[in-house]
Amino acid sequence: MSKIIKKLSQKESTTLENVIEKPSTTLDTLEVTSDLFLSKSHETLYYSTLRKHSTILSNLKLIDVAPKVWKKKYWKAYHCKNVILQDGNKFQGSLCRKRWCQNCNRIKTAEMIKGYSQPLIELQKEDDLFLITLTSKTVKAKRLRFEIDRRYKAITRTKDSLRKNHNIKLVGCRKLEVSYNEKEDRYHPHFHFIQKGRKEAEMLLEYWYKHNPLAGELGQDIRLIDANDCKSLVEVFKYATKEVAKDDINAKALHNIYVAIDGKRVFQPYGKLKKVKEEPEAKHEINDADFIPPNYEIWQYDMSLKDYTNPYDQDLIGTRQMEFDIEEEEQKKNKEKTMRNGK
Numbered sequence: 001m002s003k004i005i006k007k008l009s010q011k012e013s014t015t016l017e018n019v020i021e022k023p024s025t026t027l028d029t030l031e032v033t034s035d036l037f038l039s040k041s042h043e044t045l046y047y048s049t050l051r052k053h054s055t056i057l058s059n060l061k062l063i064d065v066a067p068k069v070w071k072k073k074y075w076k077a078y079h080c081k082n083v084i085l086q087d088g089n090k091f092q093g094s095l096c097r098k099r100w101c102q103n104c105n106r107i108k109t110a111e112m113i114k115g116y117s118q119p120l121i122e123l124q125k126e127d128d129l130f131l132i133t134l135t136s137k138t139v140k141a142k143r144l145r146f147e148i149d150r151r152y153k154a155i156t157r158t159k160d161s162l163r164k165n166h167n168i169k170l171v172g173c174r175k176l177e178v179s180y181n182e183k184e185d186r187y188h189p190h191f192h193f194i195q196k197g198r199k200e201a202e203m204l205l206e207y208w209y210k211h212n213p214l215a216g217e218l219g220q221d222i223r224l225i226d227a228n229d230c231k232s233l234v235e236v237f238k239y240a241t242k243e244v245a246k247d248d249i250n251a252k253a254l255h256n257i258y259v260a261i262d263g264k265r266v267f268q269p270y271g272k273l274k275k276v277k278e279e280p281e282a283k284h285e286i287n288d289a290d291f292i293p294p295n296y297e298i299w300q301y302d303m304s305l306k307d308y309t310n311p312y313d314q315d316l317i318g319t320r321q322m323e324f325d326i327e328e329e330e331q332k333k334n335k336e337k338t339m340r341n342g343k
């Protein structure tokens with residue numbers, strides 16, 4: 001079997017914070033914009049507010065297309081961190097911990113990376129680690145849940161066969177991801193694995209073909225990764241779907257995905273890989289209140305302002321102004337770049 005083994009270039013590696021905190025911005029922009037904020041905490045809250053705004057919009061669309069029992073679940077994400085309690089120099093907001101909440105997904109990803117990066121670094125000392133992507137034919141909505149179950153079973157059988165017939169014990173973890181092809185109205189459940197050992201990785205692929213005869217070679221990928229590089233880990237620990245619903249068709253598809261993976265373990269370690277220690281999931285998010293005077297205050301989210309306000313109508317973040325300032329700064333920088341390149 002000749003499978004391309006690629007190595008992530010150094011250029012692609014970056015810190016955990018940058019990868020998960022501001023996924024939509026480039027590193028280039030970050031350098032410029034960081035100076036515009038009053039403090040690190042101000043910046044963190046600004047980006048978390050943008051994610052809240054986007055979560056509200058996409059959950060409103062999900063609520064529109066979902067049956068009653070599901071509407072309730074989506075409203076939970078809609079209300080996530082609606083109130084921030086200021087206690088002296090700290091902010092505290094309660095989290096919904098739903099898959100369809102961007103802020104909670106980001107927190108979950110950070111918790112997972114924190115819990116698994118050290119064990120993976122240890123595992124890497126024994127043998128190389130590989131990021132494996134395994135895909136197969138896309139399916140229609142009504143078959144999605146069944147197909148996910150079938151593929152889970154195929155993986156369990158692969159593990160058993162490798163142990164019994166080849167004396168190979170697989171060590172690593174796997175994550176299910178489901179994407180959607182709007183043009184064909186079909187769903188694409190697939191897996192990302194982090195697996196120890198090149199031979200083991202190739203055997204896993206070989207058995208994947210056995211269980212999924214329709215799987216094309218183009219969809220599969222094996223590449224060497226470095227556990228010290230957060231970016232390669234993010235692929236496995238980030239959320240299971242693209243979480244933003246752009247329109248009604250999209251919202252319906254997104255809802256179908258959430259129904260199909262409801263109650264399922266999206267992430268699963270196997271072999272001897274274990275989390276550092278079981279810390280309870282964060283139910284609250286705490287930030288430093290270092291850019292406003294210390295006080296005891298209740299800040300309430302205002303959707304039209306994209307900001308939190310207190311009873312005296314003061315804004316907490318100044319989101320709209322910050323958006324304007326950041327855009328202006330970017331334009332200025334682009335102009336300078338064009339002028340420099342023009343010479």
Ligand SMILES: [Zn+2]
Pocket residue numbers: 077080081095096097098101102103104
């Ligand atoms: Zn949430």
